[in-house]
Amino acid sequence: MPPLVEVTRHASADGSFECVGLVKHSARNGTAFHKPIAMSNTRLQLRAKRKTKNVRICRAQQKPDISVTQNGWVEYIVPKLERFEVALFE
Secondary structure, eight states: OOOOEEEEEEEOTTSSOEEEEEEEOTTEETTEEOOOOOEEEEEEEEEOSSOOSOEEETTTTBOOOEEEOTTSEEEEEEEEESSEEEEEEO
């Protein structure tokens, strides 16, 4: 089974909070659960709802380098994805 990641975006109504959740499904096959396929350097790009200065990868406790375009697109890399990760936009 190839690597499969579910990406979910959450933002507060007032724009004060925004995060992206990543859940790796590659270890599931029906009702069986296997060792997850290793994933590294997963690149994400999205248009942030507010001006973003930093992205904090919570489980890995990292602040990756980010690229922000003039029209609000934010790009960053999650160095290593275990079972799940949360990226908080600051």
